[in-house]
Amino acid sequence: MTEAAAKVPVDGVAVTAIGVAVIRERESLRPDRLYNDPLAAAFVTAARAGFEPDRWARMEEIADQFYEGRTIGVRLVDDRFREAIEAGCRQIVLLGAGLDTRAHRMSLPADVHVYEIDLPELFAFKEPVLAAAGVPPTCPRHVIVADLREDWRTPLLATGFQPDVPTYWVDEGSLGYLNQDWNRRVVRTITELSAPASRFGAGRMVVDPDAPQYRALKDFVGESNSAPRNPPPDFDVEAWLQEIGWTTEFRSWNSMTADLPRPTGTLDPRIGSIAAIRR
Numbered sequence: 001m002t003e004a005a006a007k008v009p010v011d012g013v014a015v016t017a018i019g020v021a022v023i024r025e026r027e028s029l030r031p032d033r034l035y036n037d038p039l040a041a042a043f044v045t046a047a048r049a050g051f052e053p054d055r056w057a058r059m060e061e062i063a064d065q066f067y068e069g070r071t072i073g074v075r076l077v078d079d080r081f082r083e084a085i086e087a088g089c090r091q092i093v094l095l096g097a098g099l100d101t102r103a104h105r106m107s108l109p110a111d112v113h114v115y116e117i118d119l120p121e122l123f124a125f126k127e128p129v130l131a132a133a134g135v136p137p138t139c140p141r142h143v144i145v146a147d148l149r150e151d152w153r154t155p156l157l158a159t160g161f162q163p164d165v166p167t168y169w170v171d172e173g174s175l176g177y178l179n180q181d182w183n184r185r186v187v188r189t190i191t192e193l194s195a196p197a198s199r200f201g202a203g204r205m206v207v208d209p210d211a212p213q214y215r216a217l218k219d220f221v222g223e224s225n226s227a228p229r230n231p232p233p234d235f236d237v238e239a240w241l242q243e244i245g246w247t248t249e250f251r252s253w254n255s256m257t258a259d260l261p262r263p264t265g266t267l268d269p270r271i272g273s274i275a276a277i278r279r
Contacts, residue, residue: 007128008046008049008125009121009122010050010051010055011221012221012222014098014125015096016060016173016217017046017064017099017118017122018047018059018099019041019062020063020098021047021098022060022063023063023070023071024037024040024071025041025043026039026071028040028066032261032262034071034072034074034260035074035078035105036198037101037105038100039101039130042133046125046132047054047125048127051183052097058220061216062217065213065216066217072260073172074172075260076273077172078106080168080275081106081168081170085108085109088197089166089197089199090167091115091162092167092170092195093113093117093156093161093170094114094115094117094118094170095170095171097116098118100116102114103137103141104135104138104141107138108139113141113142113161114138114140115136115143116142117146117148117156117238117262118144118145118146119147121143122151127143131252142159142160142161144156145158148186149182153193154270156193157194163192163193163194163241163265166192166194166196166197167198168199168200169200171200175187176203178235178237179235184221187241187244191245192243194278195278196278196279197278198277199276199278200274201273202237202273202274203272204242204272242252246279247278248274248275249274249275250272250273250275251274252270252272253269253271254266254274255271255272256273270279
């Protein structure tokens with residue numbers, strides 16, 4: 001068994017990163033792909049070796065159920081990366097980075113620093129796979145081993161992060177809804193570390209947490225917080241962000257996907273992303 005296979009996360013919240021890699025590999029093989037992630041196949045190959053066959057098959061079944069929305073979401077974040085860099089952001093912080101490879105695959109400028117924050121078990125698997133692949137990042141990449149529910153500010157600063165440089169903060173699902181105290185603590189820390197013109201996006205979704213795909217994900221991960229929950233109706237995320245120092249703009253899923261070269265379907269107009277810029 002390889003070093004990476006021996007350390008593959010097969011349960012817990014870190015296992016969701018494997019599922020996203022499965023989705024990115026599948027997308028990269030399509031002739032009409034929305035993005036290309038050659039390293040996704042390396043993660044999938046290494047991860048498969050650490051799973052029992054039946055559990056791996058279950059993993060692929062669940063990834064299939066989330067494929068369409070998740071793969072489009074990856075492309076939308078790619079677009080936001082480019083938008084933030086064009087606007088002058090020279091630091092990018094991935095909150096719950098998972099098996100993200102944008103520092104390697106997007107030809108980011110050499111003066112952009114990418115900071116990846118995630119759990120130790122995630123990086124224990126990820127780093128050996130990247131080393132074996134031998135594909136260097138195109139910009140400085142910094143690994144921060146930390147739990148967002150604990151102190152992640154100290155290790156981020158210790159790695160060289162500069163609070164006076166405009167930053168794009170990326171959350172692709174680690175925070176979920178900002179209706180819990182710890183989520184809001186993370187965003188308050190982001191606010192304190194953000195220079196003017198920094199950017200952050202908060203998702204706005206309307207889902208049924210008891211839908212079959214979310215129940216299946218919850219059971220597979222073995223974590224009670226693996227399925228999204230709708231926020232209390234009296235909590236206004238946009239008003240709160242504005243109150244703590246951000247200018248916000250809501251972007252609906254329908255408007256964000258209108259120009260993509262693939263039919264995406266029309267969703268509830270309340271679904272989308274709250275784009276925030278630090279004042």
